Structure formats: C-alpha cells, structure tokens
Amino acid sequence: MAVVTYRSSDGTTTVVDVPDGHSVMRGALVNGVEGIVGECGGGAMCATCHVYVEENSAVPLPPVSEIEDELLYTTVCPRRASSRLSCQLTACAAIDGLIVDVPERQL
Numbered sequence: 001m002a003v004v005t006y007r008s009s010d011g012t013t014t015v016v017d018v019p020d021g022h023s024v025m026r027g028a029l030v031n032g033v034e035g036i037v038g039e040c041g042g043g044a045m046c047a048t049c050h051v052y053v054e055e056n057s058a059v060p061l062p063p064v065s066e067i068e069d070e071l072l073y074t075t076v077c078p079r080r081a082s083s084r085l086s087c088q089l090t091a092c093a094a095i096d097g098l099i100v101d102v103p104e105r106q107l
Contacts, residue, residue, distance in 0.1 A: 002091040002098060006033045006051075009104040018091035024100065025049040025086035035102035042087040047071040048107060049086040051100035057082075059098045061089060077103035 004024055006014045012034065018027030028036035028049075037048035044067050053061065061084065064072070068088050072079045086100065 002093065002096040004091070004095070005097075005099040006036070007099065007101045008033075008035050009102060010034075020092050022091050023087045024051070024089040024091065024095075024098065027091065028086060028102075033102070035104075035106065036086060037106045038087060039107075040087075044068060044071060044085060044087055047075045047085060050075040050077065050103055050106060051084055051086045052080055052103065053082045053084055054099040054101065055082055057099065059095050061095065061098075064088075075103070076105045076107060 002018050004016050004018050004027055014033050016027045016031045023042055025038045025042055029038050039048040040046040068085050072083050
C-alpha cells in the first residue's frame with residue numbers, strides 16, 4: 001500500500017491509501033478526489049488523469065513510456081517536467097509518500 005497525497009488547485013488536500021497494484025488514478029477516482037477524470041479508465045489513451053509530481057520528490061517512479069510521453073503533449077493544462085499520467089503510476093511500497101498536484105482542468 002502507498003499513501004498518496006493529492007493537492008488540488010483550490011488548495012484542497014486529500015490523503016489516500018492506495019492498495020498495491022492499483023494506479024494513482026484509481027486511488028483518486030475511488031476516493032472522490034476532484035480533478036482526476038480518468039475518461040479512458042486507465043488505458044493511457046486520454047490524458048485526463050494528468051498530475052504534476054511534487055518537484056524534487058525523492059519517490060522513485062518508473063520512466064515515462066513513449067505512449068505516456070506523447071499523451072502528455074495533449075493535456076489541457078501545460079505540460080511540465082514533473083507531468084505524469086496518474087494511470088501509469090502503480091501503487092507499491094516504493095512510492096509511499098508520493099505527492100501530486102492536480103491541474104486546474106482536465107477537459
């Protein structure tokens with residue numbers, strides 16, 4: 001299990017225990033985190049689960065895949081160096097403590 005903190009653009013912070021094997025996106029959707037849409041259900045096809053990983057985070061994340069990289073160019077809010085698709089981040093003990101900022105808009 002990983003504890004993930006979601007920080008919304010309105011200042012709301014939601015802390016969620018995301019079970020191992022579930023995506024950071026699923027953790028947000030199941031727990032009603034505002035701002036994560038996940039329109040494609042986590043298939044890496046829509047970019048509506050875009051998040052910004054906290055700058056200078058020490059949490060080890062997998063590298064951005066080619067598909068994720070392409071989709072990050074289609075996000076509504078600007079892509080940053082810290083941009084990720086939350087559907088591509090799988091919960092496990094290694095990412096415990098991950099903090100993500102939810103963009104102002106997804107659609």
